[in-house]
Amino acid sequence: MEDKNDIMLKLLFEQAAQQQIEDNGFTERVMANLPERSGYSVRTLSRLWTMFCLIIGMLAFWLASGYSALEGFLSGAKQMLITTIEVFLATAPTTEIQINPWVVVLLLVFVLIFLPYQTFRKLSATL
Numbered sequence: 001m002e003d004k005n006d007i008m009l010k011l012l013f014e015q016a017a018q019q020q021i022e023d024n025g026f027t028e029r030v031m032a033n034l035p036e037r038s039g040y041s042v043r044t045l046s047r048l049w050t051m052f053c054l055i056i057g058m059l060a061f062w063l064a065s066g067y068s069a070l071e072g073f074l075s076g077a078k079q080m081l082i083t084t085i086e087v088f089l090a091t092a093p094t095t096e097i098q099i100n101p102w103v104v105v106l107l108l109v110f111v112l113i114f115l116p117y118q119t120f121r122k123l124s125a126t127l
Helices: 004-018 026-033 039-063 066-094 101-126
Strands: none
Touching: 039 066, 066 101
16 A cells, blocks of 8 residues: 555656746757767767776786785785684584584685686676
């Protein structure tokens, strides 16, 4: 059941949509005087802007020594992951819950390799 206010609003907007505002041909004159842009020039400008932003981003990455920071981050992440797996494999047999360490290793392989691969494959197929 619709609210009384909703019904009144619908009626108001239906009436407003049916009204025609006379502008003495102003809209047609404006549209006629607009410069025409072909789809080709818009696409070209879009690609040029994308290339410009990409070059600026790469330049900023290079100037900020981004590669060494990224390399350090990935090295630390890799070392932390290896340490976590080592600790888990060493302590898993001592826990009360029986967890097969190979199941955990297979799950990690699935999450770290298979899922990103599938995601990349599906994204590249849609683009």
